[in-house]
Amino acid sequence: MKSGYVSLIGRPNVGKSTLLNRLIKEKLAIVSDKSGTTREQIKGITNIADTQYIFFDTPGIHKPKNLMGEYMTTVSLNTLEESDVILFILDGEEVISTGDLFIYENILKVNTPFVIVINKIDKMTDEDISEKIKEIDEKLKGYSEIITLSSEYLIGVHKIYDVTKKYFTNDIWFYPEDYYTDMSVNRIVIEVIREKILLNTRDEIPHSVVVEITNVKTLPNIRHYDVTIYVERTSQKGIIIGENGKLIKKIGIESRKEIENLISKKVNLRLWVKIKKNWRKDKKFIEEMGYKI
Ligand SMILES: Nc1nc2c(ncn2[C@@H]2O[C@H](COP(=O)(O)OP(=O)(O)OP(=O)(O)O)[C@@H](O)[C@H]2O)c(=O)[nH]1
Ligand SMILES: [Mg+2]
Numbered sequence: 001m002k003s004g005y006v007s008l009i010g011r012p013n014v015g016k017s018t019l020l021n022r023l024i025k026e027k028l029a030i031v032s033d034k035s036g037t038t039r040e041q042i043k044g045i046t047n048i049a050d051t052q053y054i055f056f057d058t059p060g061i062h063k064p065k066n067l068m069g070e071y072m073t074t075v076s077l078n079t080l081e082e083s084d085v086i087l088f089i090l091d092g093e094e095v096i097s098t099g100d101l102f103i104y105e106n107i108l109k110v111n112t113p114f115v116i117v118i119n120k121i122d123k124m125t126d127e128d129i130s131e132k133i134k135e136i137d138e139k140l141k142g143y144s145e146i147i148t149l150s151s152e153y154l155i156g157v158h159k160i161y162d163v164t165k166k167y168f169t170n171d172i173w174f175y176p177e178d179y180y181t182d183m184s185v186n187r188i189v190i191e192v193i194r195e196k197i198l199l200n201t202r203d204e205i206p207h208s209v210v211v212e213i214t215n216v217k218t219l220p221n222i223r224h225y226d227v228t229i230y231v232e233r234t235s236q237k238g239i240i241i242g243e244n245g246k247l248i249k250k251i252g253i254e255s256r257k258e259i260e261n262l263i264s265k266k267v268n269l270r271l272w273v274k275i276k277k278n279w280r281k282d283k284k285f286i287e288e289m290g291y292k293i
Helices: 016-024 067-081 098-110 126-139 159-165 185-200 234-241 243-263 283-288
Strands: 002-010 042-048 051-057 085-091 114-119 146-148 210-218 222-231 266-275
Touching (some): 002 159, 016 042, 016 051, 016 085, 016 114, 051 159, 085 098, 085 159, 114 159, 146 159, 185 243, 234 243, 243 266
Parallel strands (some): 002 085, 085 114, 114 146
Antiparallel strands (some): 042 051, 210 222
16 A cells, blocks of 8 residues: 655646646546636545555645735645645746746755646647757756646546656555545535636636635535625626626526535525625635635
8 A cells, every 4th residue: 555645836827726636536626717716725635556646736826916825825835845746737838937936946945856747738739848848958957757748638647646656655545445635515615606706707806706605504405505705896796796696696506506516415505795805915814714824
């Protein structure tokens, strides 16, 4: 028996959460085209033969603009220290930036083996891929290997299992066989609702939203959830509710369907939208929402 911890680290939007879901073969981490989708460390577990893989998805590391952003970057940097091996994920279509170099320097500090993953190769030609490898060779040193893959189209993802396993040193499993996360159902429900908001809005809305479950009641055939969606401004509240409540209704229907699948039970969701001015600078409120180191 063998097990190990693998962290997925990189800039926002490079595809870390998509890769986590592929690796554990479950939809656990939410995914969107907005940067800053993941806000906390998400643990995804999968077992192959005698090996247990514990993957950590993390918030995209970026220059923080407020306390919430600082929290997110700290969570990711802390995860580096908990890993047997680090996957440093790059978007193959983007040039290696100062943001990537900041992450790279932090990886070097922890002295843990790291593998570079070039994601989104479905959008690249063979020539693009060799150019990218050349660029990595020039700008980054000390990595164990480079893996090219497409998380979205499931090309090459399997390579991660063999490559990471080499660095595993534990000879026990930490989780039962049928376990794929330690995230609570309520936390997953919150994330599903946030994902539907992210997918249905743009501009500053995704960053300004935080979701709280205020009440849960489970009956034999149905579960009721009361949920508050906080935004920062009156105008944002109007956008989320939409004309004649159309958008909030759509968000509610999409969320409910996914939560029903998740818990295998009928669900009734009641959503309220409230304003909490500048919550991203309010430490106490951020912690109340469950974002706590
Ligand atoms: N074409 C293509 N798109 C991808 C691939 N992997 C992810 N994406 C897309 O890239 C966007 C960002 O994906 P996420 O998985 O949310 O990225 P992330 O790194 O977790 O982002 P943050 O949580 O914001 O840090 C989404 O629109 C994905 O569908 C890929 O291999 N190919
Ligand atoms: Mg993510």
